[in-house]
Structures are given as C-alpha cells and as structure tokens.
Amino acid sequence: MREATPERRRRLEEVLSRRQPDLTVLLENVHKPHNLSAILRTCDAVGVLEAHAVNPTGGVPTFNETSGGSHKWVYLRVHESVKEAFRYLKEQGFRVYATALREDARDFREVDYTKPVCVLLGAEKWGVSEEALALADGAIKIPMLGMVQSLNVSVAAAVILFEAQRQRLKAGLYDRPRLDPELYQKVLADWLRK
Template identity: 80%
Template structure:
C-alpha cells in the first residue's frame, strides 16, 4: 500500500476534481492488450472516469506496461453483450457515437462532446459491429488524407478523446468537480488505498 502523504492526497484530489463522469468509451471486442492499455492511458489523460467493454470471452485482456498503471485510476466495466452495454449507457443519459468508415459518418470534429458522450471503438481488424452501428445515435470518422484508410484503434481513440477534452476545456467542464460529493469521497478513498 502507498504511503498516505499530504502531497499524494493533494495530487489525487486534483486529478479526481477534473474527472468527467459523462465522457466514456465503449470498447467492442478490443482484444490486444497493448491497445486496451494505451486507450486506458488516454482515458486517464483526458479525465475519463470509467471505460466500458464488451468481449466475447467474457473477460478483458491483461494490462501491459503501456498503461503505466492507468488501469488503477480508470474503472473498467465489462458488459456481456453490445446490446446490454448500449442499454446501460442510454439509461445513464449518454449520446452514443460509433466510429466507422461508412457513408454518412460525420467528422469527429463535428460532434458536441460537452454533452454526456460515449464513443464506440471496435476490434482492431473488423471495427465496430453492425449491431453497434445500428444502435448508435450517429457515426463518426477521422478524415484521412493519405493512402491508409484508418488509424490504429488506440491512436484513433486518442485523437477523438483529445478533441473531446479540447471542447470540454473551452466549456469550463474541468474547472469544478463533476462528481457528486459522496461518489467523490468513495473514489478518493479507493485511490488512496492503491
């Protein structure tokens, strides 16, 4: 267990005050541990509190060194099916955007991320499932000007999440705590134990 120094507590409080409980990602069948770890690291960097995942093996790959321990600071909720994950997010009031190389997909820059937002990223080789595409509120993509059609899933997540962070910074959403006081205290105690 880490030592509970005043400096460590202040740092944890500072980070927790900027957590964005209404910004998340749903990882659909993202199997490669280095991709999962890199996405969790990005989520931590932009203030995501919880990541959601669907994995057909009913589990999530092990973390590797890429996450730099960020899995300690970003909670991971695994859902048994894509449909149940969407249902859970909708009950929490999230608008859901799926990443896709499809006609009609909007540029990721044309989305308002200041609203409660979940972004769906799919498996490295196949992308987001047809089911998830049908369930999403809208489709988004990253415009590509070179020969390749898409970015690695962890890179795509970083590009889109930092756009969400930019919009939220401009809107002042990082200026005051966004968690209710009871949840804030509960998470702080959890973090202090790590």
C-alpha cells in the same frame, strides 16, 4: 498499508476534481492488450472516470506496461453483450457515437463532446459490429488524407478523446469537480488505497 502523504493526497484530489463522469468509451472486442492499455492511458489523460468494454469471447485482455498504471485510475466496466452495454449507457444519459468507415459518418470534430458522450470503438481488424452501429446515435470518422483508411484503434481513441478534452476545456468543464460528493469521496478512498 501506508498512509498517503499530504502531497499525494492533494495530487489525487486535484486529478479527481477534473474527472468527467459524462465522457467515456465503449470498446467492442478490442482484444489486444497493448491497445486496451493505451486507450485506458488516454482515458486517464483526458479525465475519463470509467470506460466500458464488451468482449464476447470472455473477459477483457490483461494489461501490460503500455497503460503506465492508468488502469488503477480509470475504472473498466465489462458488459456481457453490446445490447447490455447500450442499455446501461442509455440509462446513464449517454449518446453513443460509433467510429466507422462509412460514407454517412460525420467528421468526429462535428460532435458536441460537452454533452454526455460515449465513443464506441471496434475490434482492430473489423471495426464496430453492425449490431452496435444499428444501436448507436450516429457514426463518426477521422478524415484521412493519405493512403491508409484508418488509424490504429488506440490512436483513433486518442485523437477523438483529445478533441473532447479541447471542447470541454473551452466550456470550463474541468474548472470544478463534476462528481457528486458521495461518489467523489468513494473514489478518493479507493485511490488512496492504491
């Protein structure tokens, strides 16, 4: 393994110093590889450190070129069930907002994304399960003014995550490292090996 150049190390440190450990996504049954890859690419772009997935059919799909290699920079934690994923996220202090086409769902821009937040996105065809909706802290939606009811799951993830980024930039949450020093060094060592 070659040693990282000083420029590469600086770039990795710069990116890692903006990672947001309290912003994440939970993907329930998102089984199309290009959608999963595109969501991870957006996670990288807005500074998500770790994403989460549940796929009861066994594992998660393989990555493709859509991710642009972002799967190397965003950790993906796979959970065995929706309940287990929620238990883990709640223990970490996250509020979970499920995307859903429901009358009582709030406009996604009304959520305070400067707090520890997880955005739950469901399967491409069916959306979030009733079980997951019942466990969520609330439902959010992207207002649609055209004929279609919803966006593609990866596009919806991007729209919501960039709103979270906008709020966090305004609040100064990207201005200083947010990872504790031990985790920062662990992740940096891992990234330097890639």
